[in-house]
Every structure is written in C-alpha cells, then in structure tokens.
Amino acid sequence: MLRRAGPSLRHFLLERKSSAGYSSYSSEATMSRPVQARRLEGIDKNIWVEFVKLAATYSTVNLGQGFPDFPPPDFLKEAFVRALSGENHLTHQYTRAFGHPPLVKILAQFYGKLLGRDLDPMTNVMVTVGAYQALFCCFQAFVDEGDEVIIIEPFFDCYEPMVKMAGGTPVFVPLTPKAPKDGKLMSSADWQLDPAELASKFSERTKAIVLNSPNNPLGKVFSRGELELIADLCVKHDTLCISDEVYEWLVYDGKEHVRIASLQGMWDRTVMIGSAGKTFSATGWKVGWIVGPNRLLQHLRTVHQNSVYHCATAAQEAVAQGFQRELELYGKADSYFVQLPGVLQQKRDWLVQSLDAVGMKPIVPEGTYFLVADISEFKSDIPDVPNSDEPYDSRFAKWMVKNKGLAAIPLSGFYCEAHKNTYSHFVRFCFAKEETTLKAASDILQKWKREKSSP
Numbered sequence: 001m002l003r004r005a006g007p008s009l010r011h012f013l014l015e016r017k018s019s020a021g022y023s024s025y026s027s028e029a030t031m032s033r034p035v036q037a038r039r040l041e042g043i044d045k046n047i048w049v050e051f052v053k054l055a056a057t058y059s060t061v062n063l064g065q066g067f068p069d070f071p072p073p074d075f076l077k078e079a080f081v082r083a084l085s086g087e088n089h090l091t092h093q094y095t096r097a098f099g100h101p102p103l104v105k106i107l108a109q110f111y112g113k114l115l116g117r118d119l120d121p122m123t124n125v126m127v128t129v130g131a132y133q134a135l136f137c138c139f140q141a142f143v144d145e146g147d148e149v150i151i152i153e154p155f156f157d158c159y160e161p162m163v164k165m166a167g168g169t170p171v172f173v174p175l176t177p178k179a180p181k182d183g184k185l186m187s188s189a190d191w192q193l194d195p196a197e198l199a200s201k202f203s204e205r206t207k208a209i210v211l212n213s214p215n216n217p218l219g220k221v222f223s224r225g226e227l228e229l230i231a232d233l234c235v236k237h238d239t240l241c242i243s244d245e246v247y248e249w250l251v252y253d254g255k256e257h258v259r260i261a262s263l264q265g266m267w268d269r270t271v272m273i274g275s276a277g278k279t280f281s282a283t284g285w286k287v288g289w290i291v292g293p294n295r296l297l298q299h300l301r302t303v304h305q306n307s308v309y310h311c312a313t314a315a316q317e318a319v320a321q322g323f324q325r326e327l328e329l330y331g332k333a334d335s336y337f338v339q340l341p342g343v344l345q346q347k348r349d350w351l352v353q354s355l356d357a358v359g360m361k362p363i364v365p366e367g368t369y370f371l372v373a374d375i376s377e378f379k380s381d382i383p384d385v386p387n388s389d390e391p392y393d394s395r396f397a398k399w400m401v402k403n404k405g406l407a408a409i410p411l412s413g414f415y416c417e418a419h420k421n422t423y424s425h426f427v428r429f430c431f432a433k434e435e436t437t438l439k440a441a442s443d444i445l446q447k448w449k450r451e452k453s454s455p
C-alpha cells in the first residue's frame with residue numbers, strides 16, 4: 001500500500017533542498033553538471049528561427065523564407081490523396097528503410113538517364129527526410145575529428161554547424177563579385193571563385209567540398225568551366241564532393257545545369273542531393289534523396305538506419321508517381337520541370353524590375369527562386385546603432401519587417417561569423433510567390449520610395 005508523504009518526509013526533502021542546493025521536486029531541479037554536449041557549442045543560433053518568428057509577428061508580405069505560397073501541381077496532390085485513401089493500406093505503414101521501392105526505382109531510372117549510367121535503385125539511391133537529412137547523413141558519415149570541409153561563401157547556412165557537429169573544421173572560400181560593365185544590372189554569374197584561392201584551401205586534411213549549384217542565396221549556376229576547376233582539385237587531392245542540387249530544375253535564360261558527378265573522375269567521389277520540396281513545390285512533405293556510388297552510400301545508410309531509419313511512406317509513394325509522370329514527359333512542354341522554371345523566370349523578372357525601380361539594386365539570379373538585392377541606398381532610413389556588432393543587413397531586415405511589413409533575409413546570415421560583415425549590404429528575397437504577393441511587395445516598396453523622395 002502507498003503511504004502519503006507525512007510531515008517527516010516533507011521535512012527531510014526540504015532539508016535536502018536547503019543543504020544540497022537542489023530540490024527533489026523536478027520542476028525546481030537544477031543540475032550542476034553541464035548538460036550541453038560540447039559539439040553544440042557555438043551553433044545554437046539559427047537565422048531561420050529568428051526571422052521566421054519576426055515574419056510571423058510583423059510581416060504582411062513574406063518574401064523571406066524559401067517556400068512557394070502557391071500549391072504543388074495537381075497531379076502530385078492527387079497522387080498523395082490516392083496514396084492515403086487508396087486500397088493499399090500499407091502506405092500507412094513502414095516501408096523499406098532506405099527508400100520506398102517505387103521511389104528509389106524511379107529515381108534510379110531518372111538520374112540514370114540524366115547521368116548516362118545504370119543505377120541500382122537499392123544501392124545507388126537513398127531517400128531522406130528532405131535534403132536537410134541528406135546533408136546531415138553526409139557530414140556524419142564522412143567527416144572525422146580534424147577533417148576539413150571546404151564551403152563556398154555565401155552558403156546555405158546549415159552546412160557550417162553540420163560540419164562542426166561531426167567534429168570537422170569548415171574552411172571557407174568566397175565567391176567575389178565583379179562589377180558589371182556599362183551600368184548593367186549585376187548577374188549571379190558575376191560572383192566567381194578565384195582559382196588560386198580555391199586551390200590554396202585544399203590540403204591533405206580536406207575530406208570534402210560542399211558544392212551548391214544552383215546556389216542559395218545568390219542563384220548562381222556554376223558553369224561547366226567552374227565545375228571542372230572544382231572537379232580537378234577534388235581528383236588531385238582525393239576529396240569527396242557533397243553536391244547539393246536541390247534547385248536543379250530552377251534554371252533560367254536557357255542556362256544549363258551541369259551535374260558535377262557527370263564530369264571526368266567525379267562519379268566515384270560525389271554524392272548528389274535532391275529535394276521533392278524544391279522539385280515539386282512541396283517543401284512541407286520533406287522528401288529528399290541522395291544519388292551516388294555504393295561505396296559512399298553504404299556509409300550514409302549506416303547513419304540513416306541509426307537516426308531516422310525511415311521517411312513517410314505516403315509522401316514517398318506520391319513523389320514516386322510524380323517522377324513517373326515526369327519521366328514520361330521528359331523535356332516536353334507539359335513537363336512540370338519545364339513549366340515551373342518558365343513561370344518562375346517571369347516572377348524573377350517582375351521582382352527584378354520592382355526592386356530596380358525603387359533603388360534596391362537586384363543581382364539577377366541565373367537559378368533558384370531567390371534574388372539578392374543591394375540595400376546600400378537605404379542606409380539613411382535605418383536608425384544607426386553605434387558600435388553594434390550586428391551587420392547592417394540584419395538590422396535592415398529587422399527594421400523593414402517591423403516598419404514596412406516586408407520580410408527578407410540578410411545576406412550576412414549566409415556567411416560564417418568571421419566574414420559576416422564582408423557583404424552585409426544585401427538582403428535575399430524569395431520570388432516563388434503568387435502574383436498578388438509579389439504585387440503587394442512591390443506596393444510596399446513603391447510607397448516607401450515615394451515617402452523617401454517627398455521632403
């Protein structure tokens with residue numbers, strides 16, 4: 001029989017609390033030993049958590065976080081509905097850990113066609129919880145304490161903390177802008193690597209380079225020549241290439257997306273990462289994948305089976321059907337992979353014009369659904385904070401969302417701490433938005449411009 005704690009037990013507990021400095025009541029417990037693992041040191045800040053919250057609190061128009069505010073294509077939504085309500089109730093249960101068989105089969109066929117090689121669905125493809133988990137698996141599987149990983153700045157911000165969590169050291173190399181000629185708008189192609197500087201970052205400690213083409217945030221699509229430069233260095237220094245290609249279909253003006261895995265000597269050392277979130281405008285589904293040689297993927301499977309183990313079956317089934325359709329329509333006018341970039345290119349051009357008209361000089365992106373704009377001319381609008389360590393673009397983005405209701409992301413968030421002030425006069429906008437959203441953003445900017453020019 002349970003006895004209620006009588007006065008003597010309570011007295012004993014209170015005594016313990018006052019003498020030992022802690023209470024047995026868990027709500028008041030404080031531990032004296034450090035709870036945070038050392039590998040989390042310095043990586044607790046996250047730009048998305050901060051700016052998503054600000055956008056939710058103040059923004060009327062959100063061009064900040066990168067997701068479409070339009071729906072995925074009907075054929076994909078219908079495939080999901082069929083996966084959920086069809087006769088095969090096994091879509092509600094676990095499927096194969098490394099990828100639902102219909103999805104890995106069609107991905108092997110699709111990427112096999114793109115790369116011109118036979119791919120084994122069971123060993124050359126793995127499905128992940130979005131591209132995020134694909135990246136996490138790569139760093140955990142390949143990076144040891146003391147290994148260096150080259151990251152090209154500006155970069156999708158999670159690369160740096162993921163390398164550090166794995167015990168590695170990120171080594172940064174910048175894309176540097178060249179001023180465009182004849183008063184033209186700058187293009188993302190004007191941001192380039194210095195070949196000598198890139199070569200100087202490779203050493204025997206270099207385990208991998210992270211390549212992101214098309215690049216978030218600039219929208220740069222690396223040319224074949226630039227990729228060959230990276231490939232040669234990878235081969236020379238026996239380095240892996242973690243190739244984040246989530247925006248592979250979002251390429252404009254007839255530019256070609258070249259897969260580094262297709263270059264001489266690269267298949268064997270490259271893992272290629274994709275995302276249904278970007279490919280089919282369904283970021284909330286969190287279906288991603290990795291394609292590569294079995295000698296690399298076998299280690300990714302080890303991380304996957306000991307972490308998430310499995311991704312949502314119904315979403316994988318729907319994405320498989322989406323790829324089946326796209327394989328049949330490959331290169332044709334009805335293909336979503338042809339139509340989506342066409343629609344996005346118009347949205348890009350519209351936002352380029354709107355920003356240019358108000359003096360926020362846009363860098364015209366060759367790919368992705370992001371656009372970076374120069375905000376130097378708006379310095380006088382933003383209250384100065386003397387001796388602030390916070391970059392101007394971050395203060396600008398916070399001020400803009402609070403005072404103008406327009407959300408964007410500061411470019412400094414895509415640089416490491418030491419370099420965050422290098423190009424801190426830019427913000428990133430996402431243009432994967434309905435016409436009404438883009439128009440609302442343009443109205444805000446024009447009103448702002450009028451207020452600026454009226455005495």
Ligand code: PMP
Nearest residue numbers: 130131132156216246275277288
């Ligand atoms: N890589 C890049 C370059 C991205 O921009 C993103 C998403 N913003 C991801 C990976 C993560 O993709 P997912 O949503 O599929 O996890």
